[in-house]
Amino acid sequence: MPKLSNLLNEKTNLPVALYSSEQVYAMEQAWFAQGHDSFGLMKQAAWQMAQQIEQLYARKCLHTNVSNNNQSNYVETQERRVSVWVGNGNNGGDGWLVAYYLQQAGWRVQVITVGFAHCDFEINDVTETADVSSAPTDAIKALKIALSADCNYQRFEDHLNELNNYRKASLQADIYIDALFGIGLNRAPEGIYKQAIHAFNQSVRQKYALAVAVDVPSGLVASTGEVFDQIAILADVTLCLIARKFGLHTKDGADYSGEVLDIPLIPYETVSYRQSCQSQDMNKLAPVAMLLTAAHSFNARRQNSYKGSYGHVLVIGGNRVNGSQGMGGAAILSASSAMATGTGKITVACHDAFHGAILTSLPDAMTIDLHDVEGVKHLIESASIIAIGMGLGRDEKAKAIFISYVEAAMANEKPMVIDADGLYHLASLQADNHNLISELREYSMEHQVCLTPHSGEAANLLNKKISEVERDRLAAIKQCAETYGGDWVLKGAGSLVLEQRSGWKNIYVCGVGNAGMATAGMGDVLSGVTAGLLAQQDLEAEMRSLHQAVVIHGLAGDTLVNQTSSCDKRTLLVGQRGLQAQDMPAAVRHVMQLGIFT
Numbered sequence: 343m344p345k346l347s348n349l350l351n352e353k354t355n356l357p358v359a360l361y362s363s364e365q366v367y368a369m370e371q372a373w374f375a376q377g378h379d380s381f382g383l384m385k386q387a388a389w390q391m392a393q394q395i396e397q398l399y400a401r402k403c404l405h406t407n408v409s410n411n412n413q414s415n416y417v418e419t420q421e422r423r424v425s426v427w428v429g430n431g432n433n434g435g436d437g438w439l440v441a442y443y444l445q446q447a448g449w450r451v452q453v454i455t456v457g458f459a460h461c462d463f464e465i466n467d468v469t470e471t472a473d474v475s476s477a478p479t480d481a482i483k484a485l486k487i488a489l490s491a492d493c494n495y496q497r498f499e500d501h502l503n504e505l506n507n508y509r510k511a512s513l514q515a516d517i518y519i520d521a522l523f524g525i526g527l528n529r530a531p532e533g534i535y536k537q538a539i540h541a542f543n544q545s546v547r548q549k550y551a552l553a554v555a556v557d558v559p560s561g562l563v564a565s566t567g568e569v570f571d572q573i574a575i576l577a578d579v580t581l582c583l584i585a586r587k588f589g590l591h592t593k594d595g596a597d598y599s600g601e602v603l604d605i606p607l608i609p610y611e612t613v614s615y616r617q618s619c620q621s622q623d624m625n626k627l628a629p630v631a632m633l634l635t636a637a638h639s640f641n642a643r644r645q646n647s648y649k650g651s652y653g654h655v656l657v658i659g660g661n662r663v664n665g666s667q668g669m670g671g672a673a674i675l676s677a678s679s680a681m682a683t684g685t686g687k688i689t690v691a692c693h694d695a696f697h698g699a700i701l702t703s704l705p706d707a708m709t710i711d712l713h714d715v716e717g718v719k720h721l722i723e724s725a726s727i728i729a730i731g732m733g734l735g736r737d738e739k740a741k742a743i744f745i746s747y748v749e750a751a752m753a754n755e756k757p758m759v760i761d762a763d764g765l766y767h768l769a770s771l772q773a774d775n776h777n778l779i780s781e782l783r784e785y786s787m788e789h790q791v792c793l794t795p796h797s798g799e800a801a802n803l804l805n806k807k808i809s810e811v812e813r814d815r816l817a818a819i820k821q822c823a824e825t826y827g828g829d830w831v832l833k834g835a836g837s838l839v840l841e842q843r844s845g846w847k848n849i850y851v852c853g854v855g856n857a858g859m860a861t862a863g864m865g866d867v868l869s870g871v872t873a874g875l876l877a878q879q880d881l882e883a884e885m886r887s888l889h890q891a892v893v894i895h896g897l898a899g900d901t902l903v904n905q906t907s908s909c910d911k912r913t914l915l916v917g918q919r920g921l922q923a924q925d926m927p928a929a930v931r932h933v934m935q936l937g938i939f940t
């Protein structure tokens with residue numbers, strides 16, 4: 343089944359505010375506090391989702407026609423069939439009402455219930471009751487409306503032991519709707535729920551159908567992006583209600599959510615709603631992060647300028663430790679990526695065994711021996727920025743030069759990028775209770791210090807297990823920033839970026855980049871892109887930011903995997919597999935010229 347990603351044009355380049363589940367519950371409460379009815383909100387949600395599903399179906403058919411070389415306009419010829427899988431919370435309530443509205447619109451509907459007893463389907467009393475304590479919940483009201491309209495339903499449990507019967511009884515649907523769990527998921531799906539999620543995914547795959555999740559794919563934790571044991575609905579489209587959830591875009595989120603379409607429901611801009619939010623404590627409703635899918639555009643260069651106008655990056659890394667082969671490539675990748683952003687001058691302080699390689703692959707760069715401490719410190723005085731740590735080595739000698747170069751950078755008020763082995767040394771200095779840690783924290787309040795760990799490095803910095811960092815990446819990046827000061831990236835799918843100075847803090851999620859970038863050296867490229875941008879003082883402050891660098895890095899990776907090349911009259915799709923860090927500088931340069939910026 344072709345994904346819809348190429349068909350939907352809903353994407354904008356504007357940053358999108360992201361929220362936790364708790365915040366979304368608070369938004370609902372603020373809305374209800376104004377006298378709005380919760381069941382009214384559920385009906386609105388379901389009605390708008392039903393409309394959206396109609397459109398998705400039309401686009402799916404159109405796409406199938408185009409794929410089959412039938413260029414004629416989409417003509418609906420078949421019965422439209424939908425299978426709606428409901429759990430017994432409010433997410434399931436949404437599902438029942440979507441089923442109801444689609445049936446009213448002429449769809450053939452089947453609801454698959456999970457976790458319901460036979461007696462749950464007795465629908466004697468649909469009407470409101472005066473006794474509030476026994477009033478039906480919204481989800482029960484929704485079920486009763488659907489059953490009163492004779493929506494066909496099957497209990498998933500009834501078919502568990504007889505898979506063939508299940509296959510016979512289940513509808514061959516074009517669209518499968520997941521309304522098992524939404525933001526209320528609070529533990530790993532087990533037993534019947536685990537089986538249902540597995541069966542849902544299998545049915546979608548076998549029938550080349552479209553999987554649409556209501557609010558959040560079931561199994562995905564909306565506040566963190568965690569999926570327990572890979573048990574979650576694999577959605578092609580997620581219809582996100584009320585506000586965009588943080589977990590849809592980081593960690594496992596992107597793999598399970600597919601395209602995310604917003605159904606906002608609550609008119610945030612109304613004054614009365616804002617007042618109601620204030621009574622809920624407005625600060626608590628500030629977005630937890632902003633999703634970025636585009637970079638800011640750059641100001642043009644002045645004609646009357648020279649290399650000195652665009653900064654001097656000093657890359658410090660690329661060491662050989664104990665006679666090993668060494669890590670010269672890390673410094674080369676970082677330096678060539680910095681160059682690709684347009685920085686005026688580069689010097690690489692690396693082990694002298696690599697000077698020849700650097701001059702061959704990057705003749706534009708100057709070199710100095712990494713261990714020439716006085717020489718390097720002298721260069722730090724004149725450089726615009728230092729990027730330190732890529733292939734620096736982890737031995738005591740490397741630790742000593744790390745300390746002296748970072749101290750020299752602080753003494754000369756230089757911005758810094760610290761990556762890889764530099765982060766390793768920071769963690770060890772923190773364990774030693776070394777002064778450098780508190781000095782750096784202090785320094786970073788007024789100066790740019792960018793620290794760029796992946797979750798393994800972050801775990802080391804926080805003295806935690808990698809699994810603990812991964813369980814709550816947002817908490818981990820905040821803890822890094824509190825402990826060490828500075829601006830941070832927590833790299834990985836949906837990289838998190840935290841920028842802070844005295845008085846303010848911003849958090850971003852990088853909505854670009856791809857799994858092809860999960861290869862050695864990509865982090866070195868990011869350190870170079872960051873240093874290269876930060877060095878160019880002719881750029882406006884916003885352009886010289888860590889989040890800008892992270893987005894450009896991701897866009898460059900996306901450009902590479904989406905490109906095609908020609909060979910013997912055949913078009914080669916490049917794709918994710920085999921993407922190499924050394925391909926990135928050219929793509930970084932390409933991205934910097936394009937009009938895909940906000």
Ligand SMILES: NC(=O)C1=CN([C@@H]2O[C@H](COP(=O)(O)OP(=O)(O)OC[C@H]3O[C@@H](n4cnc5c(N)ncnc54)[C@H](O)[C@@H]3O)[C@@H](O)[C@H]2O)[C@@H](O)CC1
Pocket residue numbers: 370380381383384387429430431432433434436480522523524525526527528529530531532535556557558583
């Ligand atoms: N009327 C309303 O307030 C509205 C609610 N909305 C929907 O309501 C959803 C949230 O509803 P709920 O708070 O009821 O939460 P859910 O429907 O996500 O599910 C909560 C229920 O599932 C149980 N549960 C959680 N994890 C489980 C697991 N792993 N295995 C088995 N049971 C598990 C919980 O104990 C709880 O009973 C939203 O995602 C959205 O779809 C929307 O319709 C907007 C309006």
Ligand SMILES: Nc1ncnc2c1ncn2[C@@H]1O[C@H](COP(=O)(O)OP(=O)(O)O)[C@@H](O)[C@H]1O
Pocket residue numbers: 762795796833834835836837854855856857858859860861862863864865866867868895
């Ligand atoms: N699945 C992915 N999706 C998006 N970006 C990714 C993915 N995997 C890796 N990347 C990006 O590639 C870079 C890899 O960095 P890192 O792990 O430090 O590599 P290395 O240490 O080998 O240089 C990071 O910027 C990361 O965010």
